[in-house]
Amino acid sequence: LAKTTQPISMDSYEGQEVNITCSHNNxxxxxxxxWYQQFPSQGPRFIxxxxxxxxxxxxxxxxxxxxxxxxxxxxPRVSLSDTAVYYCLVGDxxxxxxxxxxxxxxxxxxxxxx
Amino acid sequence: GxxxxxxxxxxxxxxxxxxxxxxxxxxxxxxxxxWYRQFPKQSLMLMATSNEGxxxxxxxxxxxxxxxxxxxxLTLSTLTVTSAHPEDSSFYICSxxxxxxxxxxxxxxxxxxxx
Numbered sequence: 001l002a003k004t005t006q007p008i009s010m011d012s013y014e015g016q017e018v019n020i021t022c023s024h025n026n027x028x029x030x031x032x033x034x035w036y037q038q039f040p041s042q043g044p045r046f047i048x049x050x051x052x053x054x055x056x057x058x059x060x061x062x063x064x065x066x067x068x069x070x071x072x073x074x075x076p077r078v079s080l081s082d083t084a085v086y087y088c089l090v091g092d093x094x095x096x097x098x099x100x101x102x103x104x105x106x107x108x109x110x111x112x113x114x
Numbered sequence: 115g116x117x118x119x120x121x122x123x124x125x126x127x128x129x130x131x132x133x134x135x136x137x138x139x140x141x142x143x144x145x146x147x148x149w150y151r152q153f154p155k156q157s158l159m160l161m162a163t164s165n166e167g168x169x170x171x172x173x174x175x176x177x178x179x180x181x182x183x184x185x186x187x188l189t190l191s192t193l194t195v196t197s198a199h200p201e202d203s204s205f206y207i208c209s210x211x212x213x214x215x216x217x218x219x220x221x222x223x224x225x226x227x228x229x
Contacts, residue, residue, distance in 0.1 A: 032215050043120070043207045043220030044158070087157070102148070104158040 004088050004105035011111045018075045020108050022088035025069050033064060033071045034089045037082075038107070044087060047073070075110075083112045115141050118210050120221025128229055129200060135193045135224045137208030143188035144210035148218060149181070152205045164191050198228045 005023040012018045024033070032051050036044035048055055050062040050071070061074040075082060085107040117140040125133050137147060146165050150158040162183050164170040170183035180202075182194040191210075195202055205225055209218035 030215070034217050036220075041205070041223065041225065043118075043209070043223045046116070046217045046219060049217050102160050102163075104150075104160075106157050 003103060004090055006086075006088060006105055006108045008106065009109040009111065011113060012078055013113050014079055015077050018078050018082075018110060020073045020075075020086055020088075020110070021070055022073070022090075022105070023070045024088070024090040027068050027090055031090050033062070033068075035060070035062065035071075035073045036087045036089065038085045038087065047086075078110075078112050080112050080114060083110060085109050116217075116219040117141050118208065118219045118221040120208050120224055122224060123222060124225045124227075126227045126229065127198065130197055131228075133195045133198055133226060135195075135206055135208070135226075137191045137193070137210065137221050139189045139210040139219070142210075142212055142219075144191075145188065145213055146211055147185055147191040148209045148211075149183060149191075149193050150207045150209070152207060152223075154205075158207060161193075195226065198226070200228045202226065203228045 032049055034049040035047040037047050038044040048057055048060045048062045050064050052064050055062045063072045087104050087107040089104055091102050119138045119140055121136045127133060148163050149161045151161050152158045160173050161176045162170045162172045164183050164185035166185050166188050172178045180196055185191040203226055205223050207220055207223040209220040211218045
């Protein structure tokens, strides 16, 4: 069961690039790495997903080293509206016993400062 | 695309009432839907996984007779909190996905308050 570890909180000034790293030492071969953003009293919003190397979309990049034991979410030029909690989710490998190995970590609370 | 609608967004009711929460995938067919619970300032806790047409799989410690889940179609799952008590007050969130290892897409959650 892959558990994730992230920094509890981070502060950044507007316009800066923010990198949030997630450790997942026990990641399984079939596991993908997915990052979500959550604002208070809302459901999480999908940001990006990857399996290895680098993935980029219109809002973020995801860097995954060859051993896949960690991943880094990169947010370019953050704004005040990026203040939120960011979760990395590793898993979805069907355990075979009737449940999915889906465990959200504690998340990283990003505060963007003007 | 990938919109999940959850209804109602907020419920306040008396202890002993049963409450039904609906989760719909609006623009895709979801083979799997998930139900989470989130307490204030905490992370999401998976309650159960439901696949269309089959019984839900509950996580350890989640009472299946209290939290009834029905996934009758590829676009609709419901969670019924039976005989709700104040300790059931929480933020309930559903998600849906097309297939294994595809991202989950989340609803906006239901704030349940039991008086």
